[in-house]
Amino acid sequence: MTAAPSYEVRAVDGIPEVRPGDDLAKLITAAAPDLRDGDVLLVTSKIVSKAEGRIVRADSREAAIDAETVRVVARRGPLRIVENRQGLVMAAAGVDASNTAPGTVLLLPEDPDASAAAIRTGVRDTLSVDVGVVVTDTFGRPWRNGLTDVAIGSAGVRVLDDLRGAADAHGNPLSATVVATADELAAAGDLVKGKAAGLPVAVVRGLAHVLGEGASARDLVRAPADDMFRLGTSEAVREAVTQRRTVRAFTAEPVDPGAVRRAVAAAVTAPAPHHTTPWRFVLLESEASRVRLLDAMRDAWIADLRSDGKSEESIAMRVRRGDVLRAAPYLVVPCLVTDGAHHYGHARRDAAEREMFVVAMGAGVQNLLVALAGERLGSAWVSSTMFCRDVVREVLDLPSDWDPMGTVAVGHPAAAPPERPGRSPEDFVEVR
Structure with a gap:
């Protein structure tokens, strides 16, 4: 009978306080001279940072976080989840003010994969054994309470175990199973290292099959195109509004009617x-x-332009402006209905009443455009139906009290729109 799989994980005792310039491989092999081929070393990033001199003076931790931040993912009060220089999405950019002298902070290793590779090479040179190395750090996770260690650097370990294409015990095909092996190793090591026990290194034995070449911890970072949760809630709302752009060129890919209906649900x-x-x-x-x-x-x-005395050349040029609507695979005509409006019999008040409804219509159209962008659909609002409402009502067989308020061209963008120049809010506000 085949023995059930098993492994052991133990902390390495006897590693002294690490200082800049220390050789971690020598410190580890001195404390664990019994390392074997196939073992996996789990090394806390804090001692890697100290050995590599990633200790910086900082008047405040916040300033250090600013310097290490590439992109803010989410902010809630003083807490920030950011993408840091290493490409990791984590709290506070990985800047650590614990276990370091007052007035200093620890930054993560500049290249954790290279750090892991250097430790692995040093162990091989000292003990003539082939081990895997995982550099670990403590993370929170979306959807889950609590912290755990994950891999931020790796050498000699297959960080991902891709089981897609295999079958389970019942013969069902596995279509989405990719195991984060390096993260599982990091979490196992944390069980014996602890957060405050002064044991920064652990060894896993019995899992030699996880060793392998060519992978790095960067493979664990999800690509932006595949990241469905790239922003926090408030950041996503702001991005949706500010990144909504007018798109005038579309691919031939059909538009999902369900996506448009979801956008309409947001509009109303x-x-x-x-x-x-x-x-x-x-x-x-x-x-x-x-x-x-x-x-x-x-x-x-054309009839209106001819009555204005425009030349045929001018008319042809103006008519071409409507090509954006002809090129779109889907059109939406927003219509204003004012059957709930009050009637005062007073010109000024009746005009203001209609303006209230027009403003509400604009808010609905903006909601529609933003929601379409959230569906990864491009859009362009064109005002032309407002200039021939009777024609539109007749062609589309609409009630006489429906006022067409432009047309929205919808489709998959043929290209990313150009960057929008920044605008300062101070140019548009007056404070009283």
Whole structure:
């Protein structure tokens, strides 16, 4: 009968206080001369940072966090989750003010994979054994309470075990199973190292099959395109609003009608006067309906321009501006309905009443555009239907009290829009 798999993990005792310039491989091998081929060393990043001189003077930890931050992921009060210079997403950029002299902080190793490789080479040179090395640090995790150690650097270890394409015990294919082996090793080591026991290194024995070449801890960091939770809640809201861009060129990829309906659901949460719901959205999902509307609008526009005395060349140039709508695989016509408006019989007050509804319509359209961006769809709001409302109502068979408020072109962006120049809020505010 085959023995059940097992392994052992133990802390390494006897490692002294580490100082800048110390050779970690020599310190570890002196404390653990019985290391064998196939063992895995789990080394706390704190001692790696100390040995590599990653101790810096800092008037405040916050200033050091600022210097190590590449991107803020989420902020809640003083707590910041950020992407740091090593590409790791973690609290406080990995800057540590514990177990270091007052007025100083510890930064993470500059290249944790290179640090792991140097320790591995040093152990091989000293003891003539081939071990794996994982540099660990303590992380919180999305969706889960508590902290655990994870791998931030690795050498000689298969950090990911890709089981996709294999089958489970029942013969079912595994389609999404990729095991974070290096993180599992790091967490196992933390059980014996502890957070305050002064035992910065652990050894795992009995798992020689996890050793392998060519992998690094960077392989554990999810690529931005695959990261569904790249931002915190408030950051995602701000990004959705500020990164919504007008897109005028689309691919031929069809638009998911369900995505548009989800955007409409967001649109109708906009504020509106008198507890009304003044928004209606006409979805032009067939090419025939889009062509019929755009042809009728074009003819009406040409007639208006000719009555203005514009030249045929000028008319042709202006009409071409509508090409963005013809190129879009999906159109939405937002319509304003004011059946809940109050009527005062007074010109100024009635004008203000309508303006309230128009503002609510604008808020609904903005919600729609932002939500479409959240669905990774590009959009462009074009005002042309507002200039020929009777034509639009007739072609689309709309009620007479529906006022078309432009057209939204929707599709998958053909290219990323250019960067938008920054604008200071101070240019747009007056404080009283």
